[in-house]
Amino acid sequence: MTSHPTRPFEGQKPGTSGLRKKTPVFMQPGYLENFVQSTFDALGGVAGNVLVLGGDGRYFGREATQCILKMAAANGVARVIVGQGAWLSTPAASNLIRKRGADGGLILSASHNPGGPEADFGVKYNMANGGPAPEAVTEAIFARTMEIDSYRKLDAPDVNLEMVGESRLGEMIVEIVDPVSAYADMMEEIFDFKALRGLFHEGFTLAMDSMCAITGPYAVEIFENRLGAPKGTVVHEQPLPDFGGMHPDPNPTWAHELMETLMGPGAPDFGAASDGDGDRNMILGRGIYVSPSDSLAVIAANAHLVPGYASGLKGVARSMPTSAAVDKVAQKLGLDCYETPTGWKFFGNLMDAGRVSLCGEESFGTGSDHVREKDGLWAVLMWLNIIAVRGLGVAEIMADHWEEYGRNYYSRHDYEVLPNDIANAMLGDLRDRLEGLKGQKVQGLVVESADEFCYTDPVDGAVSAGQGFRILFEGGSRVVLRLSGTGTEGATLRVYLERYEAGPEGLTEDPQAALAPIIAATEDLVGIRARTGRTGPNVIT
Incomplete structure (x- = not known):
């Protein structure tokens, strides 16, 4: 039997970025199934589609992945591309959707919210452009959740999520992929890895705190394996279902250990942290914290120094609550500057239309048109590439920026x-x-x-x-x-x-x-x- 009767649950209205609730709420029989089926229905069905699936490794993620795979098979999906171990950072998922020409994807994350049996879980749908579903789609999903009476789910054994390669679930192909390699390859195309390797070869020191969250494997591969930073440069690198009891939000309050390191004696040259699903970032220099608004402005002013943006920016955008620091840069460079509501989906429209290359939010999210999500490690690499070219420390770069722009x-x-x-x-x-x-x-x-x-x-x-x-x-x-x-x-x-x-x-x-x-x-x-x-x-x- 693939059709199962159900009845609506109250409150399944997607927020800024999907549906987020306490983990026990999602673990109720039928709760996840209702939301996923409502998503499939709101899209007009998913028969024949190719979807991407993965998440930040938080508690209940593997079980949710198995459930969604069986539902996708019962709904006629042709292929699901899954990150090995059910792991995929949010920007890596966006990249895979775009790179593989998928019809969309489901990301299992509550971003920077805590994880664990009594903490938070979330599900969001991203469109074929790799970005979060727009309001018209999320409203349709919510409307469907209020009237749903059945969901479709295949009765089948669980899929082996650890073995890279293809298998079948009913008539559907399940493709397990390395969650890191495609993303790391993309970073090599954007940044001057030769210059960055030289930076570390010359003794530049970095402290990268992955907060026991998803970017650990990505950061180790990029900074330690590909760029030659010393082993141990990335700390809290193992993703854990409860983030090691941490609140995986990269800000001065929750990343206090990193703050103390960068503000203390013998501090490294540069510090950074990322969040639960890898789309946020915090930037630090020796003895200095860089606000996300200032970080966006500095990246905009110096983007031409990075190979992927050497031809210039199309425009910039910021969320309304974000400071107007980037506006000053845009004015001087003659760039269009857009002020949007909070939510990356608004930036996605501007990027798809070719109006902006760079965008950011004060909530520690920065990104560009290489994907349709904010991207924490990308922001760190932007700063490192700028430092490598300018030969200045973070404090010097900030002082120069404030002197020029206020x-x-x-x-x-x-x-x-x-x-x-x-x-x-x-x-x-x-x-x-x-x-x-x-x-x-x-x-x-x-x-x-x-x-x-x-x-x-x-x-x-x-x-x-x-x-x-x-x-x-x-x-x-x-x-x-x-x-x-x-x-x-x-x-x-x-x-x-x-x-x-x-x-x-x-x-x-x-x-x-x-x-x-x-x-x-x-x-x-x-x-x-x-x-x-x-x-x-x-x-x-």
């Missing part, structure tokens, strides 16, 4: 696991008061404008409303507030704070001190601490 002091404050009713009521109240904020003076700042961001896609005309609140102050400072779409419990309020300093003075302040008036003004205007009872944010980046 500095966008920037920070994100996260208030996690807030009661949904309190978070929604607080932002609802702000929405009601937006029009009256203009001209108000608070903490020495004057509100220039305030709105709720609405985006009209310049490629297909799709409108995305309700994308976050912006309060702009005279002089270029601003605060942005939005609820995250990546959590699985309660509400996460993200507060983005920015102040521009043109220089030449005032470029070396501590960011939190530089932003203090804006932090105080935000509390006066929104009352986050007063209304939530919190004494401060859970995470500061």
